[in-house]
Amino acid sequence: MREIYADNNATTKVDEAVFDEMRPYFCELYGNPSSMHFFGGQVQKKVDEARNRTAALLGAQPEEIVFTACGTESDNAAIRSALEIFPERRHIITTRVEHPAVLTVCRNLAKRGYRVTELSVDGEGRLDLAELRTVIDADTAIVSVMFANNETGVVFPVEEIGAIVKEKGALFHTDAVQAVGKIPLNMADSTIDMLALSGHKLHAPKGTGALYLRKGVPFRPFMVGGHQERSRRAGTENTAGIIALGKACELAGRNLEIENTRVRDLRDRLEREIMSRIGNVQVNGGKAERLPNTVSVAFEFVEGEAILMLLSEKGICASSGSACTSGSLEPSHVLRAMGVPFTCAHGSIRFSLSRFTTDEDIDAIIRELPPIIERLRELSPFGREFLATAH
Amino acid sequence: MWDYTDKVREHFLNPRNVGEIPDADAIGEVGSLACGDALKLYLKLDESKTRIVDAKFQTFGCASAIASSSALTEIIKGRTLDEALNVSNQEIAEFLGGLPEEKMHCSVMGQEALEVAIAKYRGGALPGHDHVHPDMAGDVVCTCFGITDQFLKKVIKENDLHTAEQVTHFTKAGGGCGGCVPKIKELIAEVMGGQPKKEHKRPEKLTNLRKMQLIQDVLEKEVRPLLWADGGDLELVDIAGGTVQIVFRKACAGCVSSGHTARFVEQKLREFVADDIRVEEVEG
Numbered sequence: 001m002r003e004i005y006a007d008n009n010a011t012t013k014v015d016e017a018v019f020d021e022m023r024p025y026f027c028e029l030y031g032n033p034s035s036m037h038f039f040g041g042q043v044q045k046k047v048d049e050a051r052n053r054t055a056a057l058l059g060a061q062p063e064e065i066v067f068t069a070c071g072t073e074s075d076n077a078a079i080r081s082a083l084e085i086f087p088e089r090r091h092i093i094t095t096r097v098e099h100p101a102v103l104t105v106c107r108n109l110a111k112r113g114y115r116v117t118e119l120s121v122d123g124e125g126r127l128d129l130a131e132l133r134t135v136i137d138a139d140t141a142i143v144s145v146m147f148a149n150n151e152t153g154v155v156f157p158v159e160e161i162g163a164i165v166k167e168k169g170a171l172f173h174t175d176a177v178q179a180v181g182k183i184p185l186n187m188a189d190s191t192i193d194m195l196a197l198s199g200h201k202l203h204a205p206k207g208t209g210a211l212y213l214r215k216g217v218p219f220r221p222f223m224v225g226g227h228q229e230r231s232r233r234a235g236t237e238n239t240a241g242i243i244a245l246g247k248a249c250e251l252a253g254r255n256l257e258i259e260n261t262r263v264r265d266l267r268d269r270l271e272r273e274i275m276s277r278i279g280n281v282q283v284n285g286g287k288a289e290r291l292p293n294t295v296s297v298a299f300e301f302v303e304g305e306a307i308l309m310l311l312s313e314k315g316i317c318a319s320s321g322s323a324c325t326s327g328s329l330e331p332s333h334v335l336r337a338m339g340v341p342f343t344c345a346h347g348s349i350r351f352s353l354s355r356f357t358t359d360e361d362i363d364a365i366i367r368e369l370p371p372i373i374e375r376l377r378e379l380s381p382f383g384r385e386f387l388a389t390a391h
Numbered sequence: 392m393w394d395y396t397d398k399v400r401e402h403f404l405n406p407r408n409v410g411e412i413p414d415a416d417a418i419g420e421v422g423s424l425a426c427g428d429a430l431k432l433y434l435k436l437d438e439s440k441t442r443i444v445d446a447k448f449q450t451f452g453c454a455s456a457i458a459s460s461s462a463l464t465e466i467i468k469g470r471t472l473d474e475a476l477n478v479s480n481q482e483i484a485e486f487l488g489g490l491p492e493e494k495m496h497c498s499v500m501g502q503e504a505l506e507v508a509i510a511k512y513r514g515g516a517l518p519g520h521d522h523v524h525p526d527m528a529g530d531v532v533c534t535c536f537g538i539t540d541q542f543l544k545k546v547i548k549e550n551d552l553h554t555a556e557q558v559t560h561f562t563k564a565g566g567g568c569g570g571c572v573p574k575i576k577e578l579i580a581e582v583m584g585g586q587p588k589k590e591h592k593r594p595e596k597l598t599n600l601r602k603m604q605l606i607q608d609v610l611e612k613e614v615r616p617l618l619w620a621d622g623g624d625l626e627l628v629d630i631a632g633g634t635v636q637i638v639f640r641k642a643c644a645g646c647v648s649s650g651h652t653a654r655f656v657e658q659k660l661r662e663f664v665a666d667d668i669r670v671e672e673v674e675g
Contacts, residue, residue: 031595098623110619118622120641303427305393305453309403330535330567331427337622339448342425379409379457381431381449382424 001315003359008201009150009178009294010319011354014244015203025240033237036226041238050246057249058069058195058212059186066211066232067242071177071198073130074211075144075220077233078173078194079105082142083114084220087140095119095127095156096337101196102144102175103333115139125154125285125338133163140170147179147195147374151334151350152285153294155183162191171217177201181252182259182291193217199241203354205246208241235351258355264292266362267353271295273366284340284348293353298335298344302376307349310372315351316365319350343382395454396488402458407465408447415447416440419508426536426563428452428497430460432504434467434512436575446549448504452547455494456485456542462486463501472509478502479549480561493619499546534651535567540578547582570617570655593663602664603630609663610637614656618643625656633667635660638674 028152034376035045042202049060055062064115068074077103079092084254094106096118103118104341110116117135119127126165128147143165148155173194181202194217200207213219213232225234271283273279274297284296299307304320330336331345340348352367397404422429428451430523444462450457462483467475480498484490490498542553546552546562555575559565565572579639597605610627618624623643628636637656639649649672659669 118641273424301424301451303452303456305404306457309400309454314403333622342427346427364607379406379449380451381420381429 004314004316004364005358005363006353006365007224007317007319008354008357009153009350011200011206012203012354013356014200014205014245015099015248015251017245017251017341018244022122022240025243030239033239033376034226046243046246047237050242050249053246053250054210057180057185058197059188059190061188061215062080064119064215065229066213066229067237067245068211068240070209071099071175071196071201071208072209073222074196074198074209075101075173075175076105077100078196078209079109080222081172081218081220082173083109084195085171085218089203090137091115091117091137093117093132093136093140093143093145093170094099094349095121095145097149097151097154097334098144098146099123099150099175099177102146106144107268115239117144119152121337123339124249124288124336125149125152126288127156127161129160129164132161133359136168137172137314138168140168142171144173144175147174147176147292148183149285149334150178151332152288152296153178153180153291153352154285154288155179156288159191160282162193162314166191178291178294181249181256182293184256186214187214199245199248202248202252204320205247205259206243207246208238210245255355260292263353263355263357266357267293267295267351270351270353270362271297273362274368274369277366277370281289282344282353284335284338284344285361294350296335296348296350298340299342299347299349299373301380301382302347302373304347304349306349306376307372309348310375311349311365311368314364314368314372316368319352325374393455393491393494395458397486399455399484402461402487403454404463408445408461408468409449410447411449412447414447416455417508417512418507419504419511421504421507422451424451427520427631428456428500430456430500430504430636432501432508433669434462434508435473442468443467444476452497453494454495455490456500457489459483459497459501460504463505463592466593467505472512475505476509478505480546481550492557492560495550495629496563499515499561531651531654532570532578533562533564534655535569535570536563537651538562538564540574543575543578544582547579553579553583568621568623568652569619593665605636605664606630606660606668609660610656613659613663618652623652627648629672633665634669634671639672 029043031040033040033042036288051062051065054065092106092114094102106116111358113208119131121127127190145156147158162172171193173248174192177198193214197210200206219232221232222233227249228237229236280300282298284298308320335345412435415433415436416436419432431449433447434443437444444470448460448464452462466478466486480502483498483501519564519579529539532538532543533538543562543564550561552558555565555572558575565575622641624640626640628638643649653670653672660668
């Protein structure tokens, strides 16, 4: 069965050009970049090139890029470093809708005596910067706020947040895993001190990531050992992965416009057609500024896992904010923080597109989805009663 | 992705006996939209009203909830009511070739709906049945999903459960805010080990001042950390005699289950301080 892949916020296809770029660095050019011979040296040159390419996508300088193993590592490293730099500051600010890569770190730190403030969001998933201004103080070591939400695609005003953080002398970190490659970035003119990105969300392989670290911002490494990455991240480099990430960043820069035109048009069409063909639906965060590739739709009175399984039978890959898919019993913390009613939260489905998504993919989703929702509503003891009163 | 058996998949994709029976003899309804799954079971009996001749269902829930409902109706058709009452949740799971442990609560839901339907038909009043859970007899342990100690003890015993995590997989209890996990552990100990319920040592006599200090202590150490874990919080407004006024903050403010949470706070304060404590939620 051919897959109709609409789950790009979970992971993406490795671009063929990216794979071609990394392929020689396994069996042929396998040298260690730290070695004092030509064989390692030629790999070092490619790693340098990858660093330049990654920096270029962010509008940063090459020495501000630290390669890591994933977005989660970058997030962990940033937060822990800030706390070591400001040992006297015991306050962390984040949001209720962060990815677990940040939220779990903060909640674990709360158990160890740190004061953690989780900023709330409104019904559209937007932050209230007045709340940030109220809670930030001289005790705040780090503010970690995601650039764009993985579930709803809602984009946060990170530059404004960074400006507020600067006034208090704290550090500002952003988990930009979903934003890089979709939103133009220019670190040269930014209030962001640290930024996490992940390779496999932008058509590089899994197990690659980077931390942007502003020049002059002190840093205490998470992983210590050798002098790799200027002693900011020890461990022999994942050379093939780094080279792949560099290539993926170069391509992402070139395709930024496509993401914001063609991909956005596809997403808009999908959203429009779902809204017009199916009743009792709402777009989560629909009124907020959003990533161009993401739509989270809530179908009332049906359960997300059942929708996903039936979509999967038709080859369609999406994801859900429902409890049942994750093994937890509560629907997504993001939708709950937004106050999405339970009737909707359990039946929320996220479609996330990429530059590889085609018109035919969207046609297929639009064709297959309405009968699936109808069928599950027929099965549901609630669907009919509620729908009857709604019409 | 869940490792569902072919039988679960098959019963999900082609569920048997879906729909309503307009002239059903017995109807059992469990679960709710808020809980994430719900089942309405219809039974039609033979002329002598002893044997189930037809069973249909409507289910809101995940694939395994739908498959479990389908399996349940297949199992009970042709059985007498007494035979049907002997159907356990394990039998439903076995019929489907097994369920992932995290999904066992789906089989428990099927068994419950059957019990409720038959109890209602026979006129056995369900004490305090509130559409969330049929077996409301006993004290509510899990306020998120409205689950009582009696029901939990029954499931722990029947399924030989040893950890709080297992209890969550089978009943959902403890899967929300997690505040009742210590209580669930006590229940497991009680059922499996026959150990008596642990009583907290409460001071015999309290001056007003000491009582106020103790209330503050319990809120700080026993209550607020549990609310934080779920993104919520509360503030103590005033203490007047036995009445403790609180205001909910963050996730708890305006939460649909803040009433449950207030009762949870009250329960904790009674446990640690005094029986006459009343918690009142006030406007912040």
